[in-house]
Amino acid sequence: MATASPAGEAKGGIRKWEKEKREEEEEEEEAAVGAWAGEEAASSPWALRAPRKKAQDEDPVEVKLELHPLRNRWALWFFKNDRSRAWQDNLHLVTKFDTVEDFWAMYSHIQLASKLSSGCDYALFKDGIEPMWEDPRNKRGGRWLVSLAKQQRHSELDRLWLETLLCLIGESFEEHSREVCGAVVNIRTKGDKIAVWTREAENQAGVLHIGRVYKERLGLSTKTVIGYQAHADTATKSNSLAKNKFVV
């Protein structure tokens, strides 16, 4: 996906949205929609809302189905490596979403992971959990880590990251989904990494279930082994030396 044009549209979209919100305060909703009739309205959120409202009287089932709520609200973070600034100052909240459709809207309007510069990260976490070890819901936890070879950035990275996102928002780990805190993709010259973070490294049943399902969803061969490391261990050692608490 090229960023240039969707991102350009995004900006226009925001402006329209803001303008329409102001109008909403003053006028009837339908009048506001009327003001945006025509070519521009086709891509405006209100253009979709108007027919929906109308249709509601006729077919309430179909109308409400246009948005599919997620179990959790999620926050997407972007981290940019700038050594002149503190780590936390490099962390930017991109957006939050809580429906399937809003997830795709977000995904379609941001850069693909493989196109980010080295040193950057994306992180998707449940709303309220910060994408760092220090967060109370992360500090006793750990991560399933998938390390990629350099050449996999072009062939695999975006697919694996999207699959990771779908596992999270779709709550793919049955009752253990509540153990999941989020996921991170690190773009690094020496090899990219994707990890799913869970909240309790000692919860063996939960961690192993998540690991098995995750590995299968990524389509990794049975020969490939992925490891789970407790954040407490990772924090005290350099990443490559952190020992695996579990493997699948």
Added chain:
Amino acid sequence: MSSSAGSGHQPSQSRAIPTRTVPISDAAQLPHDYCTTPGGTLFSTTPGGTRIIYDRKFLLDRRNSPMAQTPPCHLPNIPGVTSPGTLIEDSKVEVNNLNNLNNHDRKHAIGDDAQFEMDI
């Protein structure tokens, strides 16, 4: 079901929880008051609250819905992430920009005002 004891009080009767099966071939047919997982498990309310599980295929199918095409509102401008930007090393962008003043207006129109303030 009857009470063999035959006394005056009626034992409570056990009855199956009423259910109905709704064959669904498309997401549009789903009832609105269910949490839905076409192709997967259909959950309604569970003791811990409502669980919503979506399988992979359903999520991917929703990618093409009109609502999914609408740009998110209030997306912050992060060059190279939410807006075009040669990015990501600021110094390079700025140097590049100073050397290409002809491009300035065009870039200004599509990009982030703040990023180019240094040119002025």
